[in-house]
Amino acid sequence: MIKLQDVYKEYTIGDSLLEILQNINLEIKKGEFISIIGPSGSGKSTLMYMMGLLDIPTKGKVLMNDVDTSKLSDEKLSRLRNEKIGFVFQQFNLINKFTVLENILLPTLYNPHTLDYDPQIKAITLLKRFGLDHRTHSYPNKISGGEQQRAAIARALILEPEIIFADEPTGNLDTKTGETILSLLEDLNKKEKITIVIVTHEAHIAEKTKRSISIQDGKIIK
Amino acid sequence: MKYYIFTILSATTNFRRNKLRTFLTSLGILIGVASVVLLISLGLGLKQYITDQFKGLGSNLIFIYPGKFLQGNSFRPGGGMLGGAEFDKSDVDSLKKSRYIAYVSPAFIKTIEISTTNKTEIGDLLASTEDVFPVLNLKMQYGRSYKKTDVDKRNKVIVIGPELAKKLFDDFEGALGEDIKIEDQRYKIIGISEAKGGGGLGGSNFDSFVYMPYTAGLSFNPDKKFFALYVSAKSEDVYELAKRDIQRILERRYESGDFSVLEQTDLLNVINSVFGAINTVLVMIGAISLIVGGIGIMNIMYVSVVERTKEIGIRRAVGATRNNILIQFLTEAVLLSLIGGIGGIIISIVFVLLINSYFPAQINILSIIIAFVVSTLIGIIFGVVPARKAANMSPIEAIRYE
Structure with missing residues (x-):
């Protein structure tokens, strides 16, 4: 579903050229449960954001469902992110001034289509499923990290995406809570056939995925 | 529709979280709008008061004043002060x-x-x-x-x-x-x-x-x-x-230039042109405070954009387009300005009602509509640059912003 062809990402800082990603060729198939592993600064997050259409390559192509995304307008890219992609971040990235429910519904505001389900009901179902029903009207900074991450996953799921990118999803959680978040993602892959891409620097997390891509100094090494 | 309602609610949420800041920022517009509406009201009231008085006078009146008031058909400033007959x-x-x-x-x-x-x-x-x-x-x-x-x-x-x-x-x-x-x-x-x-x-x-x-x-x-x-x-x-x-x-x-023979309409024209000139100057002074208020809004919107960089990144990640972000911040700037504008209108109405028994002042619907439109425009004009800054942020940099 996502294909990267000869992708480079470079920054110039002052006089020096910083090569974040070099010659990346990668394909992620529909329904895969995959991890991208590498040390910090290896370019794994940049790679994830590139696939998530939040960043654009300096050179090369990112294809989504065989469409070259480099030719798409901001509006079309935003639409793709909105409808096909879900993000889960290490910092949870919920907006603190909105309640948990409002955060989960946020993507639906930017969706111009009429959905064939009521997003409100869907959000409440997700909250129940993730054991957050007592947190519906709480503010994110008033609940635990594990709860925040589950709320963030619920937000990623609200528009029924094809793929979820999770950037160090357990990085800010204790081991036990991290385990539940991982098994939740695993569950989504298994039961709902949602493609899951986990970015991590921890080998034991990468081991849980069906396929693992190692990245170092901006290059895929395995 | 849902999107616009939420955008407005989202803006008011921000105002509620920063009550003092919202109040101080809109205060500039409030003072500007209140002074402009009030000055127009006072000017119009005074003009009406004098016009009414003329209507109460006897018919077929002719006024003779020393000095030369009119030049052709227009009022000659200071004409009456030049002595004469x-x-x-x-x-x-x-x-x-x-x-x-x-x-x-x-x-x-x-x-x-x-x-x-x-x-x-x-x-x-x-x-x-x-x-x-x-x-x-x-x-x-x-x-x-x-x-x-x-x-x-x-x-x-x-x-x-x-x-x-x-x-x-x-x-x-x-x-x-x-x-x-x-x-x-x-x-x-x-x-x-x-x-x-x-x-x-x-x-x-x-x-x-x-x-x-x-x-x-x-x-x-x-x-x-x-x-x-x-x-x-x-x-x-x-x-x-x-x-x-x-x-x-x-x-x-006397010399013909030493006195003026005026009709009621001449006198009304004189009064109108005097009030017109005074009003223009006063309204311009009011307009300056509106511009200052607008700059205040622009300043605070810049601060708000920087403070909420992460929020912009999150919104972009979940599917907000550049335009969505632009509209969001523009809505906030316009609402901020409108809060000040409506406050200014209310204050000037209250003030006019209070002083009405001592001084003839009239609230004019047109000046209220203009105040409303002007505060909206100020919000747009001074909000668009910070809003564009927000919209043009790279989503990836925004989301990584700490």
């Missing part, structure tokens, strides 16, 4: 000889202190002849007006306006025949005029005037000179002839 009784007598003229009322106007045994008030003295009553269309509510014999015999009698009478006496009828003191001279009240409302001849209210035979007030006016002559033509048909006669008669004595 100094009218006296002989001008009144020669004008009265014209067969087109019914009445000639000379006017000497002065602000004076009036005292009864236990009260002192400030009022305006209009010293004239008995012709002042038909010319100004003044009727008596109680008592009588002064007559030619009062003028000739220099009787110390006066007629007072009802507003002044109310201030000085509790009982109007009881006021008749009372003696009052005007700057050490005693005068007997022989009449109280009917209420006319509106403003005097560019000055105070007719209803608080003291009308006195000019011969009885020579201590106030030892030179026996008059500030103006008010003339009433015999009929509408001879109005133009009367004007021409006045010009001819006065030119025997």
Whole structure:
């Protein structure tokens, strides 16, 4: 579903050229449960954001469902992110001034289509499923990290995406809570056939995925 | 629809979280809008007040002032201050000889202190002849007006306006025949005029005037000179002839540039152009505070964009387009400005209602609509640059912002 062809990402800082990603060729198939592993600064997050259409390559192509995304307008890219992609971040990235429910519904505001389900009901179902029903009207900074991450996953799921990118999803959680978040993602892959891409620097997390891509100094090494 | 409602709710959430900041930011616009709306209201009110007063005057009136007020059809600024003719009784007598003229009322106007045994008030003295009553269309509510014999015999009698009478006496009828003191001279009240409302001849209210035979007030006016002559033509048909006669008669004595013969419409034009000029200046001063207020909004929107960089990144990640972000911040800027604008409108309405019994002010719907539109525009103009900054942020940098 996502294909990267000869992708480079470079920054110039002052006089020096910083090569974040070099010659990346990668394909992620529909329904895969995959991890991208590498040390910090290896370019794994940049790679994830590139696939998530939040960043654009300096050179090369990112294809989504065989469409070259480099030719798409901001509006079309935003639409793709909105409808096909879900993000889960290490910092949870919920907006603190909105309640948990409002955060989960946020993507639906930017969706111009009429959905064939009521997003409100869907959000409440997700909250129940993730054991957050007592947190519906709480503010994110008033609940635990594990709860925040589950709320963030619920937000990623609200528009029924094809793929979820999770950037160090357990990085800010204790081991036990991290385990539940991982098994939740695993569950989504298994039961709902949602493609899951986990970015991590921890080998034991990468081991849980069906396929693992190692990245170092901006290059895929395995 | 849901999106727009949420955008507005999201903006108000931000305002609630930063109440003091929101208040201070919109204060600039509030002061600007309040001052502009208030100044327009005061200007319009004053203009209306004076216009109404003119409508209450007798018909076929002609005003003669020293100096040259008009140049062609337009008002000559400072015209009345350039001196010129100094009218006296002989001008009144020669004008009265014209067969087109019914009445000639000379006017000497002065602000004076009036005292009864236990009260002192400030009022305006209009010293004239008995012709002042038909010319100004003044009727008596109680008592009588002064007559030619009062003028000739220099009787110390006066007629007072009802507003002044109310201030000085509790009982109007009881006021008749009372003696009052005007700057050490005693005068007997022989009449109280009917209420006319509106403003005097560019000055105070007719209803608080003291009308006195000019011969009885020579201590106030030892030179026996008059500030103006008010003339009433015999009929509408001879109005133009009367004007021409006045010009001819006065030119025997004065240079044609030393006096102005004006109709009510001329005078209204003069007043309009004076008020127009004053109002323009005042509104411009108000507009400057609006611009300053706008800069305040721009400043705070910049701060807000930087503070909420992460939020912008999150919104972009879940599917917000650049335009969505632009609209979000623009909505906030416009709402911020509108809060100030509406506050300013409310304050000026309250203020106008409060001062209405002392000063003629009118709230004008058009000025409210304009204030509304202007505050919206200020929000857009000063909000668009920070909003564009927010919209053009790279989503990836925004989301990584700590």
